[in-house]
Every structure is written in C-alpha cells, then in structure tokens.
Amino acid sequence: DVKVTQSSRYLVKRTGEKVFLECVQDMDHENMFWYRQDPGLGLRLIYFSYDVKMKEKGDIPEGYSVSREKKERFSLILESASTNQTSMYLCATSIGQGGNEQFFGPGTRLTVL
Amino acid sequence: GNSVTQMEGPVTLSEEAFLTINCTYTATGYPSLFWYVQYPGEGLQLLLKATKADDKGSNKGFEATYRKETTSFHLEKGSVQVSDSAVYFCALSDLEEGGNQFYFGTGTSLTVIP
Numbered sequence: 001d002v003k004v005t006q007s008s009r010y011l012v013k014r015t016g017e018k019v020f021l022e023c024v025q026d027m028d029h030e031n032m033f034w035y036r037q038d039p040g041l042g043l044r045l046i047y048f049s050y051d052v053k054m055k056e057k058g059d060i061p062e063g064y065s066v067s068r069e070k071k072e073r074f075s076l077i078l079e080s081a082s083t084n085q086t087s088m089y090l091c092a093t094s095i096g097q098g099g100n101e102q103f104f105g106p107g108t109r110l111t112v113l
Numbered sequence: 114g115n116s117v118t119q120m121e122g123p124v125t126l127s128e129e130a131f132l133t134i135n136c137t138y139t140a141t142g143y144p145s146l147f148w149y150v151q152y153p154g155e156g157l158q159l160l161l162k163a164t165k166a167d168d169k170g171s172n173k174g175f176e177a178t179y180r181k182e183t184t185s186f187h188l189e190k191g192s193v194q195v196s197d198s199a200v201y202f203c204a205l206s207d208l209e210e211g212g213n214q215f216y217f218g219t220g221t222s223l224t225v226i227p
Contacts, residue, residue, distance in 0.1 A: 004156075031213050042202065042219035043157075050213065058214075090156055094213060101147070102215055104156035 003027070004105035006091055012111045019078040021108050023091030030095060032074035033102065034058075034066065037088040049074055081112045115140050119203045119218035126193055126225050134188040134221045136177075136203035144205040146170075146179050146186040151200045151220070160188075160201070193225045 007022035023032065031050055035043040035058075045058030047066040055066050063085060067075045078085055088109050092102040120135040138144060145164045149157040161170030166181035175190045186203060203218040 033215075035217075040219060043217040045214065048214065092157075097213060101159050101162065102157075104149075104158065106154075106156045 004091055004093055004103050006089075006105040006108050008108050009106060010109050010111075012113065013081050014113050015082060017078075017081050017112075019081050019110065019112075021076040021078075021089055021091075021110070023074045023076070023093075023105055025072055025093045025103070027093070027095070027103075028071065029093040029103075030071075031093060032068065033092040033094075034064075034074065034076045035090045035092065036060070037090055037107070043090065046076065081110075083112050086110060086112045115144070115205060115207050115216045117203050117205055117216050117218040119201075119221055121219075121221070122200075123222040123224060126223070128195055128225055128227050129192045130225075132188070132190040132193045132197075132223070134201055134203075134223070136186045136188065136218060138184050138186065138203075138205050138216075140184075140205060140207050142207045144207050146177070147204040147206070147215070148175070148177055148186070148188050149202040149204060149217075151202065153199070157202060193223070195225045195227055198223055198225050 003026045005024050033048040034046040044060050049055045049068045065077045088107050090107045091105040094100045094102045116139045147162045148160040150160045151157045161172040163170040163179035169178045177188045200220045200222045202220045204215050
C-alpha cells in the first residue's frame with residue numbers, strides 16, 4: 001500500500017513565522033501535490049512537482065513556495081505566515097501520467113495566530 | 114477549461130435510505146472521473162473511478178456511471194449506513210493535459226442517522 005505521511009497533524013504558528021510542511025511517500029511516485037482545503041471551496045492546488053527539483057504553480061501559489069530535493073519528499077514553505085493561510089493542507093502523490101489515482105496524506109491543520 | 118460542480122450539502126439521510134450526490138463536469142479533452150471520500154479527521158481516499166464514457170465505477174456499494182452525453186458522474190448507493198457519514202468529492206483529470214492535475218468539486222457532506 002502507498003503510504004503518504006505528513007510531518008504534523010496540527011500546527012500553530014504566529015503571523016510572520018516561516019513554516020515548513022513536509023510530505024514523504026514510500027512508493028517511488030513521480031508526482032507530488034500540495035493542496036489546501038477550506039470549507040465551501042473544496043481542494044485548491046498550490047504547487048505540484050513531476051520530478052526531483054521540478055515544480056509547477058497550481059491555482060493559488062501566492063505566499064507559498066516548495067522544494068523537492070529528493071523523489072520521496074515534497075516540502076511546502078510559507079515564507080511569512082499570515083492568518084489567511086490558516087487551513088487544512090493536504091499532500092498527494094500519483095504515478096506516471098494518464099489520470100492515475102492520487103493518494104493522499106492525512107493532512108496538516110495549520111492555525112496562524 | 115476544466116471544472117467540476119457537485120451538489121451542495123450538507124445531506125442528512127436516515128440509515129438504509131437511497132443516496133444520490135450529483136456531479137457534473139466541464140472538460141476540454143478526455144477526462145477520467147473519480148469519487149473520493151474523506152472520513153472525519155482523515156485525508157481523502159479513492160472511492161471509485163471511471164476512465165471512459167459509459168464506464169461504471171463501483172466500490173463498497175457505491176456506484177457512478179460516466180455519462181458523456183450529460184457530462185455527469187452522479188454517485189449513488191442503494192442503502193446507506195451510519196459508517197458512510199463523510200465528505201464526498203467528485204474529481205476529474207484531463208488526459209489532454211497529461212492527466213496529472215486533478216480538478217475537485219467543493220465536496221458534499223453526508224450524515225447518516227440511525
């Protein structure tokens with residue numbers, strides 16, 4: 001079974017702090033994704049990556065950056081956290097191309113005070 | 114462009130009732146269609162999928178048929194249980210875009226009461 005783990009289930013940070021959210025997968029999947037989930041808005045794609053050191057902007061990249069130095073690890077960085085970044089963050093992975101299933105981690109609920 | 118529209122919730126049903134959650138889509142190419150389920154406190158997990166027109170996906174008593182003529186992929190279950198209480202997301206991936214990026218609906222919350 002694919003396992004996708006996220007570094008924290010709950011995180012509380014202060015405005016202006018730099019925040020790192022980490023996602024690790026154990027199935028050698030090429031593709032990794034970061035979403036945020038907000039009530040009434042569903043899932044919105046922040047960034048994704050097709051390969052090591054490659055990244056693509058999603059629908060809402062502003063205020064975020066990402067890093068993928070190793071195939072199994074995809075980090076989401078909030079350079080200067082703001083209260084409007086309080087949300088549930090979900091990491092997902094998939095293999096290859098062609099509409100393959102995305103596998104999700106359990107999510108990190110981030111609160112920015 | 115690509116988008117998914119699903120019925121707004123929340124939906125509350127009694128145990129053993131029939132469930133339908135509507136989902137319609139817009140796609141520029143040849144989408145694969147998915148239903149994901151999110152149980153409280155967990156990430157999303159795939160419930161079922163269909164990759165071409167007239168395909169029926171099914172799992173755990175849930176079914177959905179890919180209808181190209183109506184651009185729909187409605188989720189149905191004949192008899193819901195309390196354990197089906199969750200949020201359900203309809204999604205598509207467009208093979209013309211390489212199929213890696215998913216487009217999700219806003220989610221429909223289902224509560225089943227005994």
